[in-house]
Amino acid sequence: xxxxxxxxxxxxxxxxxxxxxxxxxxxxxxxxxxxxxxxxxxxxxxxxxxxxxxxxxxxxxxxxxxxxxxxxxxxxxxxxxxxxxxxxxxxxxxxxxxxxxxxxxxxxxxxxxxxxxxxxxxxxxxxxxxxxxxxxxxxxxxxxxxxxxxxxxxxxxxxxxxxxxxxxxxxxxxxxxxxxxxxxxxxxxxxxxxxxxxxxxxxxxxxxxxxxxxxxxxxxxxxxxxxxxxxxxxxxxxxxxxxxxxxxxxxxxxxxxxxxxxxxxxxxxxxxxxxxxxxxxxxxxxxxxxxxxxxxxxxxxxxxxxxxxxxxxxxxxxxxxxxxxxxxxxxxxxxxxxxxxxxxxxxxxxxxxxxxxxxxxxxxxxxxxxxxxxxxxxxxxxxxxxxxxxxxxxxxxxxxxxxxxxxxxxxxxxxxxxxxxxxxxxxxxxxxxxxxxxxxxxxxxxxxxxxxxxxxxxxxxxxxxxxxxxxxxxxxxxxxxxxxxxxxxxxxxxxxxxxxxxxx
Numbered sequence: 032x033x034x035x036x037x038x039x040x041x042x043x044x045x046x047x048x049x050x051x052x053x054x055x056x057x058x059x060x061x062x063x064x065x066x067x068x069x070x071x072x073x074x075x076x077x078x079x080x081x082x083x084x085x086x087x088x089x090x091x092x093x094x095x096x097x098x099x100x101x102x103x104x105x106x107x108x109x110x111x112x113x114x115x116x117x118x119x120x121x122x123x124x125x126x127x128x129x130x131x132x133x134x135x136x137x138x139x140x141x142x143x144x145x146x147x148x149x150x151x152x153x154x155x156x157x158x159x160x161x162x163x164x165x166x167x168x169x170x171x172x173x174x175x176x177x178x179x180x181x182x183x184x185x186x187x188x189x190x191x192x193x194x195x196x197x198x199x200x201x202x203x204x205x206x207x208x209x210x211x212x213x214x215x216x217x218x219x220x221x222x223x224x225x226x227x228x229x230x231x232x233x234x235x236x237x238x239x240x241x242x243x244x245x246x247x248x249x250x251x252x253x254x255x256x257x258x259x260x261x262x263x264x265x266x267x268x269x270x271x272x273x274x275x276x277x278x279x280x281x282x283x284x285x286x287x288x289x290x291x292x293x294x295x296x297x298x299x300x301x302x303x304x305x306x307x308x309x310x311x312x313x314x315x316x317x318x319x320x321x322x323x324x325x326x327x328x329x330x331x332x333x334x335x336x337x338x339x340x341x342x343x344x345x346x347x348x349x350x351x352x353x354x355x356x357x358x359x360x361x362x363x364x365x366x367x368x369x370x371x372x373x374x375x376x377x378x379x380x381x382x383x384x385x386x387x388x389x390x391x392x393x394x395x396x397x398x399x400x401x402x403x404x405x406x407x408x409x410x411x412x413x414x415x416x417x418x419x420x421x422x423x424x425x426x427x428x429x430x431x432x433x434x435x436x437x438x439x440x441x442x443x444x445x446x447x448x449x450x451x452x453x454x455x456x457x458x459x460x461x462x463x464x465x466x467x468x469x470x471x472x473x474x475x476x477x478x479x480x481x482x483x484x485x486x487x488x489x490x491x492x493x494x495x496x497x498x499x500x501x502x503x504x505x506x507x508x509x510x511x512x513x514x515x516x517x518x519x520x521x522x523x524x525x526x527x528x529x530x531x532x533x534x535x
Contacts, residue, residue, distance in 0.1 A: 045058050046086045047086060048084040049061070049078060049082075049084075050082055050083075050084060051071045051076040051078055052071050052073035054071075055086070056072075056083075058083070061083065062080050065078055065079065066080075195371065196373055196374055197371065198373065199363075199412070206348060207346075207393060207409065207410065208393070210348045210392055211347075211392050214347055214391050215391055218390060218432065218433065218434055221432075221476070225478065228515075228516040229478060229516045229517060230517040230518055232498055235479065235489055235491075236498050238499050238520065238532045238534060239534070240501065240503050240531070241519070241531045241533050242282070242285070242531045243503070243528050243529070244280065244528060244529045244531075245526075245528045247272070247278040247527075247529055248272035248276060248278060248527055249272070249273075249276070251274070252273045252274040253525065253526070254297075254509075254524075255270050255271070255272050255273070255510070255523035255527060255528070255529065256271050256273060256298065256299050256510070256523070257270065257271035257298065257510050258270050258271075258301065258521060259302050259512060260512045260513075260514060260521060261303040261304075261305070262303070262515075263305060263307075265515040266282050266284075267280070267281055267282075267288070268280045268281075268303075268512075269301045269302075269303045270301065270523055271297070271299060271312055272298055273297045273525075274297075275294045275296060276290055276294075277290075277298045277301055277310065277312045277322070278290055278291070279291070279324050282521075288324065289322075289324050289327040291310070291312065291322045292327075293320055293329050294312065294314040294316050294318065295314070295316040296315045296339075297315060298312050299313060300314075300340065300341075300342065300343035302343055302344075302345050304345070305345070305349055308324045309323050310324060311343065311345065311352055312343075313340035313341075313342075313343045313354060315339030315340065316339075317337060317338060317339060317340060318340070319334075319335065320332050320333075321366055331369050332369075333354075333364050335354055335356075335364055335374060336354065336358050336362065338357040339356060339357045340354050340355070340356050341355050341356055341357060341384050341385060341386075342354060342355035342356075342361075342383060343355075344388045344395065345388070346388055347391070347392040348392065351365055351372070352364050353386050353388060353395055354386065355383035355384070355386040355397055356382070357382040357383070357400075359377050359380050359381060359382055360375060360377070361374070361397055361407070362374040362375075373412055377414075378405075378414045379401065381399045381400050382400040383399055384397075384398040384400055384425050385398040385426065385427055385428055386398075386428075387429060387430055389430050389451075390430055393408070393409055393410065394406055394407060394408055394409060394415070395407055396430070396437060396439075398424070398425025398427070398439065398441075399425060401424075402421040402422050402423055402443075403417055403418070403419060403421075403425070404419075404425055404437070406418070406451075416454050418439065418449050418456065421445075423442030423443050424441060424442060425439060425441045426440050426441055426442065426469055427439070427440045427468065427469065429472055429480075431473045431477040431480075431492065432473060432474075432477035435450060435452060436449070436450065436451070436492070437449040437451055438471045438480055440468035440469075440482070440484075444461070444462045444464060444468075445459055445460060445461045445462060446459070446462070446468060446482055448460070448495070458495055460482075465485075466484060466485045466486075467507065468482055468483070468484040469484045469507060470484070470508070470511050471511075473492070474513035474517045475516070475517075478491070478492055479491060479492060479498070480492055481520060483510060483511035484507065484508055486500055486501060486508065487501035487502075487511060487520070487532075488501075501522070501530075501532060503530055504524035504526050504528065505524075506526035507524060507525045508523070509524060519531055519532060519533035520532040520533065
């Protein structure tokens, strides 16, 4: 248009604005388009010639450029514009071809993804049908003293584990009573003398770090949260980690025997069975698992709670487990059959934080989120005593082997000792301000008390004298246990290490 005007010395058509799109057009061109299509070329809305808005501009007569004063110069100008138009068209075609290739590739990927999704849906449907046809056989088959997983036990435990209470039968209560009678008599005999193999307090003072093992759990999710030592084989140690796994470790060979994978959240509590080679673990994923150590497989899964499991304790008969939870209940379950025998809500209706059986097994203690320590009668399933005095949630409780003392801790930088005969606090070990306590443990003779938290401390019972302090962990210590006859001490920490203390 500009070229024609330059040749003819004419002023171009008056520009106009479309009221629908706001675009500017030359009147002659837009009127021709409206006559043919009847709409705005930009947005396609209906448009009439009368609706066009004229732009008032002063007339401008472009002077003839010197190069356009002859026909050859005019032809050269037209040739240049043609060349530019052809180059632009070539670029547009290249971009169109690239867009077509990208679209083809995207469509191929979409088709492949649809096929994969269809195949996975088919496999999931087949797996559900296969699971529905399994006959549940929840339980542990004991063969030669080792728990063996029954066929489909894992699937049956997850899918059909009963949560209804079956009640405390007379046979079960009699079994508990008979075991308590035997244990009471044995404890009284042991109480008259200290075991000859027990390590003396002077030797305890000479304890130092023998080994540190950082490779039991994942480094990406650091932290070991729980610890227990096998009574039948004191070389075996079980740890529960922040990485959702439990690890069985042999301290003599310094080898990991088994990695137990199955929990969907961290493993907060662990117990090594005192007679057989299996362990019990608990997690905030609301489940309790029983594992066969040689096979590293879950043989039974208990769903006793609706919220995170916070406490775990094995009954002295080794056939039942006590569990506590944030759901304000404690539960008593049979680990041989997987049956939930009883489940009781805390009388004050607060979340429970920890649990521990008395050495005789007829009573047990629980800690609560509102700083209470409660004693329960297992047979009557009733709260028989309360020990107030702490501030903050109870973090740990431990009964002494003599059956008379109970050690408790909370978020108040102290350890309280309670006399179960007089039901009162007879000693408070006050720690430094800011000192935390995460775990407590008496040795098997009731002579020493270990405290784990900001550091590791060993106290001599009765005198409650501090014998040794270990500050080797670089983060909070979460678990502590004595080896046989206190010949060594094990501790775990959020620094991802298992440390062993003793003497050469």
